[in-house]
Amino acid sequence: MEIKKRLIDGNNSFIKRVSNKAEVKNLVNGQHPFALVITCSDSRVIPEEIFNCSLGELFIIRTAGNVINEGELASIEYGIEHLNIKYVLVLGHTHCGAVHASIHDEKGTYLSPILDNIKATIKDEQDELIATLMNANRQVEYIKEKFPHYDGEIESALYDIETNKVIFESKI
Numbered sequence: 459m460e461i462k463k464r465l466i467d468g469n470n471s472f473i474k475r476v477s478n479k480a481e482v483k484n485l486v487n488g489q490h491p492f493a494l495v496i497t498c499s500d501s502r503v504i505p506e507e508i509f510n511c512s513l514g515e516l517f518i519i520r521t522a523g524n525v526i527n528e529g530e531l532a533s534i535e536y537g538i539e540h541l542n543i544k545y546v547l548v549l550g551h552t553h554c555g556a557v558h559a560s561i562h563d564e565k566g567t568y569l570s571p572i573l574d575n576i577k578a579t580i581k582d583e584q585d586e587l588i589a590t591l592m593n594a595n596r597q598v599e600y601i602k603e604k605f606p607h608y609d610g611e612i613e614s615a616l617y618d619i620e621t622n623k624v625i626f627e628s629k630i
């Protein structure tokens with residue numbers, strides 16, 4: 459009950475903060491996000507916060523380890539083909555639990571679509587940072603394979619939880 463109250467109170471504060479803004483009211487007419495971000499479900503990795511964006515600006519898919527399986531492809535297809543988004547970012551992050559679990563061959567009831575996906579890319583790599591970059595880059599390649607005619611940009615980046623800095627592919 460305490461948890462639910464925290465959510466209800468939070469939503470009420472949110473309504474107070476945004477409800478009078480014209481750009482927010484306008485969103486009822488449709489969304490035109492300028493970027494599609496695929497990132498981890500990790501609670502410390504919040505694209506709207508990290509990129510200082512607001513409602514309607516980012517189309518976001520979050521899965522543990524920013525892994526893209528078939529269900530995620532459907533969301534990507536919607537974003538790039540129906541919303542016409544011309545920039546796709548796969549955002550990995552430091553201290554990623556999914557990458558850590560893959561390195562250490564952890565098992566779970568439903569984890570295999572995520573962990574096996576990462577493991578197939580990183581193989582015996584033990585360095586978490588290198589494995590994280592390998593995984594993000596592999597997800598980029600996968601999107602490119604699945605959407606060969608996409609004319610927008612697709613790249614990866616790394617969010618550093620310690621510095622809050624996003625390092626883009628070109629700088630890695």
Ligand SMILES: [Zn+2]
Nearest residue numbers: 498500554555
């Ligand atoms: Zn993660």
